[in-house]
Amino acid sequence: xxxxxxxxxxxxxxxxxxxxxxxxxxxxxxxxxxxxxxxxxxxxxxxxxxxxxxxxxxxxxxxxxxxxxxxxxxxxxxxxxxxxxxxxxxxxxxxxxxxxxxxxxxxxxxxxxxxxxxxxxxxxxxxxxxxxxxxxxxxxxxxxxxxxxxxxxxxxxxxxxxxxxxxxxxxxxxxxxxxxxxxxxxxxxxxxxxxxxxxxxxxxxxxxxxxxxxxxxxxxxxxxxxxxxxxxxxxxxxxxxxxxxxxxxxxxxxxxxxxxxxxxxxxxxxxxxxxxxxxxxxxxxxxxxxxxxxxxxxxxxxxxxxxxxxxxxxxxxxxxxxxxxxxxxxxxxxxxxxxxxxxxxxxxxxxxxxxxxxxxxxxxxxxxxxxxxxxxxxxxxxxxxxxxxxxxxxxxxxxxxxxxxxxxxxxxxxxxxxxxxxxxxxxxxxxxxxxxxxxxxxxxxxxxxxxxxxxxxxxxxxxxxxxxxxxxxxxxxxxxxxxxxxxxxxxxxxxxxxxxxxxxxxxxx
Amino acid sequence: xxxxxxxxxxxxxxxxxxxxxxxxxxxxxxxxxxxxxxxxxxxxxxxxxxxxxxxxxxxxxxxxxxxxxxxxxxxxxxxxxxxxxxxxxxxxxxxxxxxxxxxxxxxx
Numbered sequence: 001x002x003x004x005x006x007x008x009x010x011x012x013x014x015x016x017x018x019x020x021x022x023x024x025x026x027x028x029x030x031x032x033x034x035x036x037x038x039x040x041x042x043x044x045x046x047x048x049x050x051x052x053x054x055x056x057x058x059x060x061x062x063x064x065x066x067x068x069x070x071x072x073x074x075x076x077x078x079x080x081x082x083x084x085x086x087x088x089x090x091x092x093x094x095x096x097x098x099x100x101x102x103x104x105x106x107x108x109x110x111x112x113x114x115x116x117x118x119x120x121x122x123x124x125x126x127x128x129x130x131x132x133x134x135x136x137x138x139x140x141x142x143x144x145x146x147x148x149x150x151x152x153x154x155x156x157x158x159x160x161x162x163x164x165x166x167x168x169x170x171x172x173x174x175x176x177x178x179x180x181x182x183x184x185x186x187x188x189x190x191x192x193x194x195x196x197x198x199x200x201x202x203x204x205x206x207x208x209x210x211x212x213x214x215x216x217x218x219x220x221x222x223x224x225x226x227x228x229x230x231x232x233x234x235x236x237x238x239x240x241x242x243x244x245x246x247x248x249x250x251x252x253x254x255x256x257x258x259x260x261x262x263x264x265x266x267x268x269x270x271x272x273x274x275x276x277x278x279x280x281x282x283x284x285x286x287x288x289x290x291x292x293x294x295x296x297x298x299x300x301x302x303x304x305x306x307x308x309x310x311x312x313x314x315x316x317x318x319x320x321x322x323x324x325x326x327x328x329x330x331x332x333x334x335x336x337x338x339x340x341x342x343x344x345x346x347x348x349x350x351x352x353x354x355x356x357x358x359x360x361x362x363x364x365x366x367x368x369x370x371x372x373x374x375x376x377x378x379x380x381x382x383x384x385x386x387x388x389x390x391x392x393x394x395x396x397x398x399x400x401x402x403x404x405x406x407x408x409x410x411x412x413x414x415x416x417x418x419x420x421x422x423x424x425x426x427x428x429x430x431x432x433x434x435x436x437x438x439x440x441x442x443x444x445x446x447x448x449x450x451x452x453x454x455x456x457x458x459x460x461x462x463x464x465x466x467x468x469x470x471x472x473x474x475x476x477x478x479x480x481x482x483x484x485x486x487x488x489x490x491x492x493x494x495x496x497x498x499x500x501x502x503x504x505x506x507x508x509x
Numbered sequence: 510x511x512x513x514x515x516x517x518x519x520x521x522x523x524x525x526x527x528x529x530x531x532x533x534x535x536x537x538x539x540x541x542x543x544x545x546x547x548x549x550x551x552x553x554x555x556x557x558x559x560x561x562x563x564x565x566x567x568x569x570x571x572x573x574x575x576x577x578x579x580x581x582x583x584x585x586x587x588x589x590x591x592x593x594x595x596x597x598x599x600x601x602x603x604x605x606x607x608x609x610x611x612x613x614x615x616x617x
Contacts, residue, residue, distance in 0.1 A: 074578075074582070077579075080583060081582060081586050081587070084586070084590050085543060085586070088593050089540075089543075091594050091598075092539050211584075212573065212584065215571070215573050215575035216574045218574075219571075219574060228562075230568065230576045230578070231562040232551075232562070232563030232568065232578060233561070238551060238552065238555040245547070269602060269605075272597075272598050272601070272602075273598055276591060276595055279587075280591055283590075286587055287584060428519065428520070429520055430517065430518050497517050497518065500519045501517035505519055505525070505529050
């Protein structure tokens with residue numbers, strides 16, 4: 001491990017990977033401009049699934065999850081379950097209905113369904129806050145990786161990484177690089193699983209399917225070193241596990257950038273089946289992450305240098321990379337792994353910054369401040385917003401408030417407490433109205449941040465609404481508020497109720 | 510249209526006759542499978558715990574060399590979610606076809 005100097009081979013591989021995405025994007029654009037319709041070229045159900053998975057994969061999936069599993073063992077499986085089980089909710093409760101409703105973004109849906117520009121404005125604000133929190137987690141991953149690649153401090157890594165990622169976003173925007181999500185997913189999955197196979201092979205475990213062959217390593221860890229990686233409630237209680245898991249699930253079903261994925265395929269049936277493929281591709285990564293954590297523990301124990309908890313916590317977020325280094329993998333393979341993690345973080349940041357900026361220029365500025373703004377003004381504002389958002393995120397990331405997956409979980413809690421209930425009732429209860437959704441979303445924001453806001457003088461708040469797990473009680477509370485306020489105020493417009501009944505539910509009867 | 514107000518009141522707990530009733534039944538079954546496997550097994554793990562950190566019979570059993578509970582949560586549950594999604598799609602596709610006036614998939 002050469003923390004003192006730059007890791008040249010991995011650095012070159014990461015650079016080449018990022019450049020190749022821009023080149024591949026430009027070539028694809030030049031070759032088949034006519035193949036791209038609304039929302040991108042139609043690529044079939046499997047391709048659609050790869051797009052869903054690539055859109056989903058972030059630093060939290062490739063780095064953060066491994067880190068938390070390494071620190072907390074079984075307890076961190078709540079992340080694996082939360083981030084896969086949420087897709088079941090999304091599929092059965094929302095996917096088809098949102099598509100029939102025909103609105104692409106959360107602010108558009110709110111504004112239309114509840115006939116309320118204010119509801120649209122609030123959800124645009126919430127979407128931007130979600131983007132900022134989510135990006136902070138990505139920037140932490142980028143900062144740690146850049147610090148390691150260049151052999152410099154985390155702080156320098158964040159600053160350097162921010163400059164590069166904003167440059168990447170601007171280049172992609174200016175050149176109009178098409179996002180080739182199947183290529184992206186292929187790079188992510190190969191770069192994550194290939195080094196894992198090599199590690200399993202080197203350590204002498206079943207390597208052809210390493211994600212299903214590390215059970216013996218768990219036994220070895222216990223028998224040789226007395227480390228029990230799998231004790232169910234060693235790092236948290238049953239309530240903490242379930243509330244975290246539930247929060248991540250409803251958050252998954254309420255994340256704005258996930259909700260808008262159902263428009264790249266031509267019909268509802270394909271959208272539903274793409275989601276199944278997407279979940280399978282996501283699971284491939286999530287079946288693998290625990291193996292990295294187990295191998296990390298084992299390699300540490302075998303080297304006789306288990307880290308003290310404070311040091312382990314500091315490096316947990318790049319434990320996946322450190323495991324590859326500890327396991328003695330060749331530098332090029334460590335580089336491939338790093339390239340996958342950097343790519344995941346970059347794609348996510350690019351998507352979120354662009355969406356966040358569009359939300360600001362379109363949903364807030366154009367609709368509320370200056371409806372007569374020209375396209376060029378909106379464009380300039382959008383670019384400015386990318387830089388401003390990135391600057392805010394960078395400042396927060398310099399002193400990160402937690403581990404990557406934990407920071408990400410707060411974004412999920414916010415989505416689960418606000419957008420999920422608003423969509424759920426918006427689709428499944430015709431009586432939900434403007435007043436209900438506005439009070440519900442505002443209450444959801446307060447609930448999400450109630451622990452840092454009131455936790456120190458109202459201790460029970462911190463128990464009921466933990467920052468990363470607040471939606472277990474929060475989402476039902478918001479739903480109850482929405483129901484009560486809606487019933488106390490006049491019903492929504494009749495046309496909308498008729499539209500819901502005829503178009504969204506059972507239009508073919 | 511000649512429908513009274515109740516006709517267009519959408520409520521998941523009072524699904525309208527026809528397509529929506531069947532749809533809600535399928536959804537409820539999937540959600541039941543989702544919740545039972547997910548939260549139910551964690552609760553059983555808790556009830557069978559013999560020590561504060563939760564060790565018990567299910568953590569001593571092994572499957573594919575994994576402690577059973579770890580295999581179930583880390584490996585089987587994501588697979589179970591995929592299976593649930595496949596089942597949901599199969600049933601909802603069939604249900605949609607049954608309720609479609611035309612059988613040419615124009616309802617998609």
